[in-house]
Amino acid sequence: MAFPFFGDDKSKIAQLLATLPQTGRVEWIGLRPARREPLLSVTEAMVETDRSLVGDHARPKPGGKRQITLIQYEHLAAVAGYLGLPQAVDPGRLRRNLVVSGLNLLALKNRRIQLGEEVVLEITGECHPCSRMEEELGPGGYNAMRGHGGLTARIVQGGTLRVGDAVRVVGAGDKAAE
Template structure:
């Protein structure tokens, strides 16, 4: 089947929004051991169904839309550029749980993604920056993060995730 190009009589916005054939990669996993403490970078973590990452201090309610947070790996360089830094910002400084490369996360809003063989997340919304970015990144940190703050997700199916795991769009309900 040929790819539906915009303007083609057979293409619709819905078709275009559902054209996500690529896969991504889990680049980083971070846990917050306690409120306002530095993030711990780990190679693997247990994702608890409808709860959170084991070992993370956050205790979101069951059914909540912000059980885990993700940031686009490619946005780390953009944030650094806005701040005039020569190296990409380390993902732990941005206080998100997962950094993913290779997929436009914003295009996945309201969709489900699978990480590795077990974990399924439902992307629930944008994760806007907070004033804490000024403390962490210095003056302008909040504005550097605007539009690059990542996404929140609900944990549909838990399991073990590892840095390097494939991240893919799933149609599983």
């Protein structure tokens, strides 16, 4: 069987970077009712276009790059392992809005993703841990989160988001990419 990527190394890498056929899943949704309050785990949330999740205290400016935060489900166990904990870290302790499984979130940087039938996000960057992780996870919490802090995103299209919704990359030819 022939290797499907032809041309110079740069074009091969570009093709590989553009190839992400997997579909992920929304595993958890969290709302922060007030600053420094525990996150509320919900099964469904309304997402406001170019703003935030309804019920979340954060009110980012329209056009902001950090309107919603995501973390990879598979990293919850990794962070726990670095801390010597017997089971995965509860996602509410990590202060992110969404937990997504089945996709390498870092591969989504600078791309658009669709969650469920309506919501479209533009991944804008990494969500680095803050010193609060020491308070939340104990000594070493900050360093355990390094490289596992997740991503930030801008909300391109709002709608209803539910735990269990599919997460997929939106390609240039997809209707949701417009």
